[in-house]
Amino acid sequence: MSDLLQAAIASNLESLQFAGPELALTISILVIVTVDLVYSGEKRALMTGLTLAGLLWAVWSIVGLYGTEPRSLFAGMMALDDFGLFFKLLMAGTTLVVVVFGIQSTDIDEKLAEFYAVLLTIVLGGFLMASSTNLLMMYLTLELVSLPSFILAGYQRHVQRSNEAALKYVVYGGVSSGVMLYGFSLIYGLTGTLDLFEVSSRIAAQGGLDLTLFLAATMSMAGFGYKVACVPFHFWCPDVYEGAPTPVTAFLSVAPKAVGFAMLARFFYVGLSSYDGTLGTSLAGQWPELLAIVSACTMTLGNLTAIWQNNLKRLLAYSSIAHAGYMMMGVVMLSSAGLQGVMFYAAVYLFMNLGAFFVVLLVADRTGSEDIKDFAGLGWRSPFIAAVMTFFLASLTGLPPTAGFAGKLYLFSAVVEGGLWWLAVVGVLNSAVSLYYYWRIARTMYLEDPAVAEPLGIPAIATVTLAVLFAGTVVFGIYFGPLSDLTAQSTTLYAPVQAAAQAMLR
Amino acid sequence: MIGLTHYLVVAAILFSLGVLAVSTRRNAISVLMGVELILNAGNINLVAFSKFSDVGISGQLFALFVIILAAAEAAVALAIVLNIYRNHHTVTVDRLHSLSG
Numbered sequence: 001m002s003d004l005l006q007a008a009i010a011s012n013l014e015s016l017q018f019a020g021p022e023l024a025l026t027i028s029i030l031v032i033v034t035v036d037l038v039y040s041g042e043k044r045a046l047m048t049g050l051t052l053a054g055l056l057w058a059v060w061s062i063v064g065l066y067g068t069e070p071r072s073l074f075a076g077m078m079a080l081d082d083f084g085l086f087f088k089l090l091m092a093g094t095t096l097v098v099v100v101f102g103i104q105s106t107d108i109d110e111k112l113a114e115f116y117a118v119l120l121t122i123v124l125g126g127f128l129m130a131s132s133t134n135l136l137m138m139y140l141t142l143e144l145v146s147l148p149s150f151i152l153a154g155y156q157r158h159v160q161r162s163n164e165a166a167l168k169y170v171v172y173g174g175v176s177s178g179v180m181l182y183g184f185s186l187i188y189g190l191t192g193t194l195d196l197f198e199v200s201s202r203i204a205a206q207g208g209l210d211l212t213l214f215l216a217a218t219m220s221m222a223g224f225g226y227k228v229a230c231v232p233f234h235f236w237c238p239d240v241y242e243g244a245p246t247p248v249t250a251f252l253s254v255a256p257k258a259v260g261f262a263m264l265a266r267f268f269y270v271g272l273s274s275y276d277g278t279l280g281t282s283l284a285g286q287w288p289e290l291l292a293i294v295s296a297c298t299m300t301l302g303n304l305t306a307i308w309q310n311n312l313k314r315l316l317a318y319s320s321i322a323h324a325g326y327m328m329m330g331v332v333m334l335s336s337a338g339l340q341g342v343m344f345y346a347a348v349y350l351f352m353n354l355g356a357f358f359v360v361l362l363v364a365d366r367t368g369s370e371d372i373k374d375f376a377g378l379g380w381r382s383p384f385i386a387a388v389m390t391f392f393l394a395s396l397t398g399l400p401p402t403a404g405f406a407g408k409l410y411l412f413s414a415v416v417e418g419g420l421w422w423l424a425v426v427g428v429l430n431s432a433v434s435l436y437y438y439w440r441i442a443r444t445m446y447l448e449d450p451a452v453a454e455p456l457g458i459p460a461i462a463t464v465t466l467a468v469l470f471a472g473t474v475v476f477g478i479y480f481g482p483l484s485d486l487t488a489q490s491t492t493l494y495a496p497v498q499a500a501a502q503a504m505l506r
Numbered sequence: 507m508i509g510l511t512h513y514l515v516v517a518a519i520l521f522s523l524g525v526l527a528v529s530t531r532r533n534a535i536s537v538l539m540g541v542e543l544i545l546n547a548g549n550i551n552l553v554a555f556s557k558f559s560d561v562g563i564s565g566q567l568f569a570l571f572v573i574i575l576a577a578a579e580a581a582v583a584l585a586i587v588l589n590i591y592r593n594h595h596t597v598t599v600d601r602l603h604s605l606s607g
Contacts, residue, residue, distance in 0.1 A: 136568045143575050147582050154586050163590045164602045170583045171537050171599075175528050178544030181572060182521055185551035185565075189514075192561035194568065243604075 008075065015073040018080045020061030021088055025124040028054025029117050036113035044103075044112055051099050051116040055123070059092045070494035076195055077137045079494035084131035086343055086490040087262040090350055091126040094255040095119060097354050098247050100465050106365050107156060107245035115155060118148045119251070126259040133270065133494070135184045135194040138263060139177070142223055145256050146173045153244040153252075165243025172226060172236035180223025186216035196271040197496050203283045204274065214285035217272055221294075224267065227260030228324045230298040238305075241317035246364065249313055250357035253320045258346045265331050265339060270493055273334055277492055280334045291332045296426045299325025303433040312360050312370045315437065316353070319396060322434060323349055329427060330411050333418040336491040341411035343487040344480075348403035351472035352395040358466060359389040366456055372441055377450025382458065386445045388470045393438040395473045398431045403476035410484070513554035521547035534587045534597040538580065545576045 016023070032050050036043065062085050070081035099116070102108045108115055125144030132138045150173060154166025188194055190213055191202040203213065225233035241249045272287060273280040282288050302322030309315035327349075330342035362385065363378065364370045379386040395402035408431065415424045476483055520543050527540030549569040556565030591597050 136564070136571060139568075140571060140575065143579070147578060150582050150586065154589065157589055158593065160593060161604050163586070163593055164604055166586045167534060167590055167599070167602065170579075170586055171528070171534075171541070174538070174541035174579060174583065175525075175544065178524070178541055178548065181545060181548035182517075182551065184568075185517075185548045185555065188552060188561075188565055188568070189555040189559075192555075192559060194564050 012074055015078075018065060018068070018071065018073055019078075020065060021058045021092070022124060022127050024054060024057040024061055025120055025127065028057070029120045029124065032113055032117045032120070036117070047113045047116055048099060048103055051120065052096065054120060055092055055096050055099070058123075058127075059089065059096075062088050062092065070492065072133070072494065072496065073131075076197075077134045078128065078131045079133045080131065081492060081494040082490035083266075083339070083343075083493050084262065086487065087130040087259050087346070088127045090258045090346055091123055091130070091255045094251060094258070094350055094354065095123050097350075097358075097465070097469070098251040098255075100461070101247040101250060101354075101358055101361060104365075104459065104462055104465075105245065105247050105361055108247055115152070118151050121148045122152070122251075122256070126255055129259045130262040132263065133196045133266065135187065135196070135199075138267065139181055139184060139223075142177060142180070142227065142263070145227070145259070146177060149173075149252060149256065152248045153240050155245055155248060161243040162245065163243075165240045168236050168243075169240045172233075176222045176226035176233055180220050183216045183219030183222070186212065186219065190216065196267065199271045200273070200283060203272070210285040213272075213283075214287065214290075217284045217287055218290065220267065221264075221290075224260055224264040225294070228257050228264065228328070229321050230294055230324045230328055231301050231321070232297075234298070234301070234321050234324075237321055238314050238317040241320070242311060242314045242370075246313065246357065246361040249317075250354055250361070253316070253357065254350050254353055257320070257324060258350070261327055261331065261342055261346060265342065266493060268331065269334065269339070270495060275334060275493070278336045282334065288332050288334055291328060292420060292423050295325050295328035295332055296423060297325075298322070298328060299427065299430040303430050303437075306434070307437045309437075310371055310373070312364075312372055312375070312441070313357075315372070315441075316356060316360070319434065319437075320353065322430065323353070323396075325430070326408065326411055326427060329415050329420075329423055332420070332423070333414050335414065335418055336488075337410075337414040337417055339491040340484075340487045341407075341414040343490060344410045344483060345407040347483060347487070348395070348407040348473070348476050351469050351476070352392045352402070352404055355388065355392040355466065355469035355473060356396065358462075358469065359385055359392070362458055362462055363456065367452075372444055373448075374451075375441060375444050376448035377445070377453070378456070379446040381450055381453065382456040384463065385456065385458065385466070388466050389445065390442045391470060391473060393442055395477070397435050397438045399435075401474075401477045403473045403480070406477050406480045510554055510558040513550055513558075517547045517550040517554070520544075520550065532598050532600050534590070534599055537599065538583050538587070541583075542576060542580070545572055548572065 125141050128141040132141050150170045153169045156162035191199045229237040269275040272284040273282050299322045302318045306315050306318035327342050327345050330338040367374045395404035398404045398408040412424050524540045524543030531537050552565040552569045
C-alpha cells in the first residue's frame, strides 16, 4: 500500500513540472489576495502590475512547454498536448487584453484586487478545462470557470442590470452543469469508468450501446453547449452580455467559449469517436449529425436575431452566438482539418471580437449609451475609432482581406472536404445575413449626423490597444501562414494508444 | 430486493422534478432548489452505479466532489439573490425584466 502511495506521490510531483502555467496562475492569485489584505496604500497600479506579471509568467511557461511530447499528467486526470496549450495561450492572451481594458473602463473601479483575483481564477479553470481528460475533472473545471464568472457578471453590485445578469447566469449555469452531470453519470454507468480513453475503448469493445449512449452524450452536451453558448443553451447569453460590465462581457465572449470548444472537442474526439489524429467516426450513434444541426440552428438564430437589436452589446452577444455556430462546424467534421479550423477561427475571433467590444467600451464610457444610434457620426468625431471598428466588423462578417475571411476559409474548406455540403451552404448564407447588421453599424458611424459634434478624446493607451488588435486582424488576414502552421501542428490530441505506438516506433 | 433499477428510477424522478421546479417556479430560491435536485439526481446515479457494479469507487468519489461543489454554487447563488433582494426588495424572477429583447 505504501508503495502505491509513494508511486502516486512521485507521479504527481513529476507532473508538476509540466503544470507550469497552472502553477504560475495559482501563485499569482494567492499573491494578489495576500497583498490586497496586507497593503493599504494606492493599489490600482500595483494590482494591475501583479496581474499582468502573473499572466505573462503563464504565457512564458506555456510557450516553454509548446512542442513537448504529449503525456498524461496527475494519474490520467489531465493531458499535456499542443492542442490544450494552444487554447491556454488564447485564454491568457484574451485576459491580458481584458486587463488592459479593465484599467480604462469606468465599470471596473471598486475592489480591483478582487476583480483580478476572480478573473485569474477563471483563467486557471480554463487552463484545466483545456487539458482535462477525465469526466470528474471536466465537471470540476467547468464549474471552476462558471462560479467566478457568475461573480464577475454581477460585479457592479448596485447596478440593476448587472444583478439581473448574474442571477440569470447562475440559474442557467446551474441547470446546464446539472444536466451535464446527469449525462456523465449515465456514461459512467454504461462504461464503468470516468477516464475518457477508457470510455472510448470500452464503448468500442462493447458495441450496441448506441441509443442510451447517444442520450447520455446529448445530456452532457448541455454543459458544453452552455459554455460555448450554442442553441438551445444560449438563452443566458444576450442578457448576461448586456448586463455584465463591458470588460467582463468581452472576456466572457472569447475566453470561456474557446476553452469550451477545447473541452467539447476533447470529449467528443477522444471519448466518443475513433479519431486517430486525422479522421474518425462516431462511437455514439448520430452525434456528428446532431452537432451539425445544432451548428446550423445556432448560426441561423444568432444572425437572424442580431438584425433586430439596437443595443450594441446585445447585438454582439447574438453575433457571438452565431460565431459559436461557425466554430461548431469544425467540431462536427471529426477531422484534423476541422479541428484546425476551430483553432484558427478561435484565434482570429479573439482579435476581431475583443476589438469590437473595446470600441463599444470606449464610446459607451464617453456617451453613456450602448445604443447603435449613439454611434452616429463617429466617423467624424473620431476617425481612428470608426475606421478600426469598420475593419473589425468587416472581419466579423468574413470579408477579405481580413483575418475573419481566412478563419472562415479554413472552416468552410474543412466542411467541404468532409462532404457536408448543406452545412457549408447554410454557413455562407449566414455570413451574407450578418453583413446586413454589421454594416448597419458602419453606416450609422459614417452616414448619419451626430447629435453632438465634438471630437471623442481617447487616451494614448486605448489607441495602442486598438492598434494591436487591429494589427492582429490585418496580419492574420494577409499573412496567415505561421498561424496556420501552428494550428496544424497542434491538432494532435493526447491518447495513450497513440503514445504507446509512437514510443514503439522510437 | 432493492436493486440498481430502483435507485435509477428514483434518480430519474428526482431529475424530472428538478427540471420541473426550475422551469415553473417563479421564486429565485425555489429555482435554486430545483438545481440542487438535478445535481443530487446525478449523485444518486453515480453512487448506485458504483455500488451495484464492479467498477470501483470512482463514482462515489465523484459524488463527494459534487456535494462540495453544490455547496459552493449555493453560496455564490445565494449571495447574488441576497444582493438582488437588497436592491429590488423582491426575489421573483418575473419581476426582473430590465434585460430582454
